[in-house]
Amino acid sequence: MTTLYARFADHLNHALDALVASGDLPEGLNRAPITVEPPRDSAHGDLATNAAMVLAKPAKTNPRALAEKLVEKLSAIDEVASAELAGPGFINLRLVDDSWRGELENIHAQGDGYGRSTMGDGVTVNIEYVSANPTGPMHMGHCRGAVVGDALASLLEFAGHKVIREYYVNDAGGQVDVLARSAHLRYREALGESIAIPEGLYPGEYLKPVGEKLAAEYGDKYVGADESEWLGLFRKQAVAAMMEMIRADLALLGIHHDVFASEAELQAAGKPEAAEKWLREHDLVYDGMLEAPKGETPEDWEPVELPLFRSTKFGDDQDRPIKKSNGAWTYFGADLAYHFQKSETADQLIDIWGADHAGTVKRIVAAVAALTGGKTRFDVKLVQMVRLLRGGEPVKMSKRSGNFVTLADVVNEVGKDVVRFTMLTRKADAQMDFDFAKVVEASKDNPVFYVNYAHARIASLKRRATDAGILCDSVDLSRLDAQELALVKRAAQFPRLVEGAALAREPHRIAFYLYDLAADFHALWNVGNDQPGRRFVVAEDAPLTCARLYLADAIGQIIRNGFAIMGVEAVEEMH
Template identity: 55%
Template sequence: MNLFTDIRALVLSAIGALQAEGTLPEGLNTAPVTVEPPRDPLHGDMATNAAMVLAKPARLKPRDIAEALATRIASDPRVSSAEVAGPGFLNLRLAPSLWQALPRAVLDRGADFGRSGMGQGAKVNVEYVSANPTGPLHVGHTRGAVFGDALASLLDFAGYEVTREYYINDGGAQVDVLARSVYLRYLEAHGQAVEFADGTYPGEYLIAVGEKLKERVGDRFLNTGEQVWLEEVRDFATAEMMDLIREDLAMLGVRMDRFFSEKSLYGTGRIEAAIESLKDKGLIYRGVLEPPKGKTPEDWEPREQTLFKSTEHGDDVDRPIMKSDGAWTYFSPDIAYHYDKVQRGYDQLIDVFGADHGGYVKRMKAAVSALSDGQTPLDVKLIQLVKLFKNGEPFKMSKRAGTFVTLRDVVEEVGPDVTRFVMLTRKNDAPLDFDFDKAIEQSRDNPVFYVQYAHARVCSVMRKAAQAGVDVSDAALSAADLSVLSHEAELGLMKKLAEWPRLIEIAAKGHEPHKVAIWLNELASDLHGLWNRGHDDPTLRFLQDDPATSQSKIALARAVAVVISAGLGILGVTPMEEMR
């Protein structure tokens, strides 16, 4: 049940009727016509821009179109009034019975209320986290993991077929540095004094890995050169780090459908195949690039390179894919990886990158556009930094990690629910301040507490009603007389519930799961507001002396709890049944 979709269909039907009678010309594009909540609730329940967007192509005044539409739309029994405002906006007020039907619709559909078929089963690959396998995940990875996971759940709820994917960056020089760092811990496990040179990883998390390596190989690697141990230690250390990363993600409730190894692209012909695909399209050539911005001819040495014509697909400059020594640039395996995604038949690709990858966006979009002949869109979502605070001060670095605060540090401090919700209270490309004290504070200012408390309040009412002998099963509540829910505060809460299906489609279309968190906070606020008004007006209390009236009131509260539970499920947060 999506009232906004239903009323938009009514508006389009009215437009069609006006075309049939000759008031409006045929062939008008109605795609821009919207029906949405008005900016000011005092203006009505819904507003449409139909007259404004149709005026120019119809060569009519917007107000004339709006008045003709108002007459048509007002005759529908679902509409109590249609009023023209300003130059031609049309404000609608709906019959109370439409809002009063909302709780029943929610209870009948349960957690599936608001699910959308918008995605039509299109296959979407969401790649996120994809941290170098050189240590535990840090707080920046945490935000990316939460965002990517919530986005994947949101898209699934909106009718897409989603794959959650992690790209293991195990093909570069950083894994050699990891191997050397683990080797030092291995020597340490044998009682040797070691010194971590610049560039190696000194974190304490590698102590256990060094000890495991000792258990595995004994003293076989002692007093030997890298040519003996580097490859084996690299594979061993990478596997250990990926186990650690999986454990970190599990703490946060994140589980991937697929892990893809960068290393699997090397020596298998897969990079060559991707580049050959671009070559077949005439997009690979030998050439010389212009000096980068800020470089002068005096400090820039031009050299011929193998280049990808990324400018033909929207990039600012063409990009090197092969170094002068014949080795691939770091961009080439990324091209091959996305070529693999394209070949797997995804309808859409989404990459979740850290903010430091902003300069990488255009070239990656260009590559996917070229590889798919423009058929597979790539959306890159950049995750801005997280600043941690505790006791009013910046949160200190982790000893375990050596140089940064880990995902594990954050989750152990406040739990996975708080971590996930707080990480989604701001848009992904906006900086986020994470205050540990506020995150666990039980107050209106703590959004996760406020939303979970709303759900717990409803559960408390239902327990008390059941103890009083009231049947509070969803079937019984759905059968209650909902026409008694006529107070403005009750109608306001039902109007908020009506926004849920629309909100899902808007958030999914924009790849913006933070909108779910913000909306849930607004819904919780409306529920708490109705609860508080019951202190002064006993008729608004959910528990009444008459069991039938209690069922009607509780049906609304239960519907709110169902939607909160569904929304928190998208965010990966547990709906609480009681809070202490």
Template identity: 70%
Template sequence: DTLARSAHLRYLEAQGEDIGAIPEGLYPGDYLKPVGEALAAEFGDKYKDCPESDWLLIFRKAAVAKMMDMIRSDLALLGIEHDVFSSEAELHEAGKADIAEAELRSRNLVYDGVLEQPKGKVIEDWEAVELPLFRSTQFGDDQDRPIKKSNGRWTYFGGDLAYHFQKAQAADELIDIWGADHSGTVKRIKAAVAALTEGKTKFDVKLVQMVRLLRNGEPEKMSKRSGNFVTIADMVEEVGKDAVRFTMLTRKADAQMDFDFAKVMEASRENPVFYVQYAHARIQSTLRKAADEGLMPSVDHLDRFGDEEMDLIKMAAQFPRIVESAAASREPHRVAFYLNDLAAAFHAYYNLGNDRPEKRIIMVNDPETTSGRLFLAKNIGQTVKNGLALMGVEAAESM
């Protein structure tokens, strides 16, 4: 409803009305200006002087649809696709919460009861009200939870029931990704999913810490009050999809992260995005240079390998186990860490030739040793490329 009222204000603005400062409690962001303009183009001045009851539902539906379009668009910029999108409003309108409640009532897991007054708090206007309660204490929660408010509207928990019930209809395992500020509701949602699926569906919640946006070490200036904020689309436009994805995946989900726009674009070893991409680009450049000299990778002379090559092979051979452990623990940062280590190992191997000519990858006067080293480099490059692909990041051919 707040979104609808905010969109209506921008609709009036698009009609030429001076709306002044955005009132407290409404959304001030400029992202609603195009929404207001689209509504003005569709309805003209039809809802300019009408009571709220005439336009609230219409504007709410239109504004929610626009927000969903923005979400899809931003995700597409990052190469993220979802088969099903569900807004809270759509779930309630489709009666999904009612279906979930009926399912739980049929198994005596929702009942009408009265909650105890909160302990340790004195609430003067508190009164005992009968509410539909979910028996979450049967599943390890510390109290039963209301799924509706005293005014008959759904609680957030009631909406969550609907959402997870819908998800569980077509999955044998559910994974939620939440902000860490929602950690207090994990237990009740796990209880709800256990009840809705009769314990048949695996369920995990990954808590993600906030990302702090910096520029040269200084916090990026943002303000909810004025509607100033940085979107994912802004980040992708400035530093590119690959830099955003790789950087985001260099931290555990539950670890605080600083995203510094300047450092992400820095061409140095301290920037893992650059360092890993440069390893792949350096290998491709080496292979192209060798081809110009008529030298190609070959498995025929791997017996020329010394300790340096064997160390690199051993590190590359860890890749399948790294992927397996990352998948099992749902910690993709393990792949990012591994790629950074592999890139460091390759750069060190490559740089041996700076002071010792016999350690160079390309030695025109020794094509047999060169062919083996090129074969090794090619496969290290393929391993880096495979790892980046798992992270949704394209491998640079040149830099």
């Protein structure tokens, strides 16, 4: 069952086919840039298309002349009340009211499938998100990337993609050695020693249970032992404990990954060497001198020959080393191999990164382009940090974490759904303030409340109708007037919005749309405050009430469908 916008895209294609058959258009023109969408000004009509503007130049014809021929074809469609030429070649369509009533029935018929798309066509997308270093609990910086990544994964699934949710465990770098040393201190503490945590180690109390477990398992065996005897063991056990904590933190947000990929295992399996071999075979890695640092050159700097990736060939400003002078892999070299591994099981890749990694985007995009021959779509979405406030004042840090507010603390205070929705109320690359007071405020300025309030109001209508003795065995949608059908027009945009958001990799568009849909619903509801005959439940007119309840139920369905993508549960009542 197609939705209204998809159906009119088909109508437009049939009209274009007819112009090709009549010789008014050449065959084989690219129709991909053609859109069927709401006009910017609703006074201009219900739908608008740029078809004549897109096709005129490749067809070597005048846009208005082509538009006139299209208007003639589109005017003959039963659902079209009028088709008008506007400006240099745009076409505005007005539909008969029954088209919108039919879409309302479509929403009911498709239920929780309304808005689902086959656009993804089973394409496999690997989304790597969170990937926080396994050195402590999740904080609110991690939280935003986690929600954005998870909502994007659900959005792409809703749009027909097969999605792999992946977490990259950075367990091979120097930071996990620091973790192991910090755990060793807590191990000694658990055995009764008084400790002082030096600068550079992790001070958080979350490592106390790790130290206690190590003490219970090994006694005092490693208290005075040389670091080489215990570092690897403590590193492995501390990372495992941190990952268990991270999984529990993410579960509080309803987030579960399909794959946890280990950097240490990647390197042990020789993946970086394999990637380097492949790149050398394709003349994309060579041995060369690294350029001197820009600005004032350090006195101890010496030119060293290193294996360099030809990232300038793909738009980077300089070629990048994949190994250090001591033979260890650079972070970029290991990351390059990791993306090579991901590309073997997915058609498209998406990374959700903190904005502090913006400087490395160009080089990793270049690497993926090289490794996949440019065939794998790869997007890096940058997520800005979150500033925590309480009534406008910065929130104090958490003692347990050592130097930050934990995700668990925030979720436990305001709830999973509030956190998830709020994280999607701004574009990912925009700065965000999370104010504990505002995110639970019952006002129009709080999108979390405002959309949920719309759903709760809709749920209340069934109770009100029952109290009025109204049962809806049948529905006469002809009772819905232009004001009510305007709400259907907003609702009907949901499927095309899903596809647009999936294509752009922007799950926040769902939150924005739901806010606008809720605003339209509340506006229609509020008309009834002054005009009793405009209320959704009119006790003395059961057929009208049933038609309006049918409309309200459809809006509630779309809110639930949007919430499902966002990982939020719709409420039936608000207290």
